[in-house]
Amino acid sequence: MKKILLFILSTVVFAGVHASQYTYLTFVSGNDTTLMSVSGLEMRIQDDELLIYNDLVDDVRLPITQLSKMYFSDEKGEGGDVDMQTNSTVYITYNEGSAVVSVAENISEYVTVSVSGSKVVVSQSDEVSDETCGEISYFLSGATTDGSFSLFADFRTTIVLDNIDLNNESGPALNFQNEKCTVLSVKSETENYLSDGTDGDWNGCIVSVGSLELKGKGVLNLCGNTAHGILSNESCEQKNCTVNVLSAVQDGINCSQYFLMESGELNIKGFSDDGIQVSVKDGGATDDTGNFIQTGGDITIYMSGATGDGVSLAGVMSRVGGTLTIIEDTRLKPVGVDFEKPLKCYTLLGVLVGEYDSLKEVPSGLLSGVYVVTQGSNAVKIIR
DSSP: OOOOOOOOOSOOEEEOTTOTTOSEEEEEETTEEEEEEOTTOEEEEETTEEEEEOSSSOOEEEEGGGEEEEEEESOBOGGGOBOOOOSOEEEEEEETTEEEEEEOGGGGGGEEEEEETEEEEEEEOTTOSTTTTOOEEEEEEEEESSEEEEEEESSOEEEEEEEEEEEETTSOSEEEEESSOEEEEEOTTOEEEEEEOSSOSOOEEEEESSOEEEEESSEEEEEESSSEEEEESSOEEEOSSEEEEEEESSOSEEEESEEEEOSSEEEEOSBSSOSEEEEOSTTTOSTTTTEEEESSSEEEEEOTTOSSOSEEESSOEEESSSEEEEEOOOOOOOSSOOTTSOEEEEETTOOEEEEESSGGGSOTTSOSSEEEEEETTEEEEEEO
């Protein structure tokens, strides 16, 4: 019995569906196969049918209960058939309250997917290896206020963030249960947002039980509303991408074995404990365990309100390149102004910088200098 590869759980509209690199999209419904050009592709759920549109034909209606597969392809074969995908890729598109999952044909037997609302759980077979299908990649896009992506695997995987806006009220936004390496690739020219809920028992907005590699040339913004911003039970490495930890109840980044910054930009603020904490893995599993290593890139850690250290290590610090800037809280003590309440921030020339819920919300990229903060008729100078 073949696995069901398409999961659609709510009445939503989807446009594009990551099909720009493909020519056709095929739907298998019962004994029928429907071929659609991806030009102007849109999908809509109405009652118990999937409505499909493109620039070339009128709408096509398919019963959801009979829909068993959908897959993209580059070429149209003889007899109107579409060649099966062989790119070992899974596409996940979020839309408020729902998620659509498309699995490449060549990996269908190695991937099991379950979807509940906007929460997606993927389990890879332990048969995945270089001898079978090789590494599987997952593309995440779309937005939802209560969704997540959880992956259970034991072979190296790549997760690509493509303009994702993902918040999970009941757990990590991204949960990688993979003791091998997980690569989190931030797609070039995209800006991505991740956050978790409050008062939970999980340990981070991003949780990885194995080593975590942050790569790509896009921007990742995240908030750790229960514990850490990023938690890796093994090493954490960053290359090329920009990562902004906007807030964290505990550490901005918490990892074991080692932390390695090769290139890119890392900004951490709004945390209460340590900016980056590197602990010992299993009593010292590698020569680098507990170490902070920087060969390039720019790290800026804003200490305002934190009780710990900018960088806390169980091992040693090794820096041969890049910049590491730890900005202490140099603000003047408030007189008549509560920095935890809404305020306005001005330059000394009286130009309004912005209105914020608290001083912590003032952008970390604000140029160093003297500013005026006001609440009602009260005002105070601050130094950043």
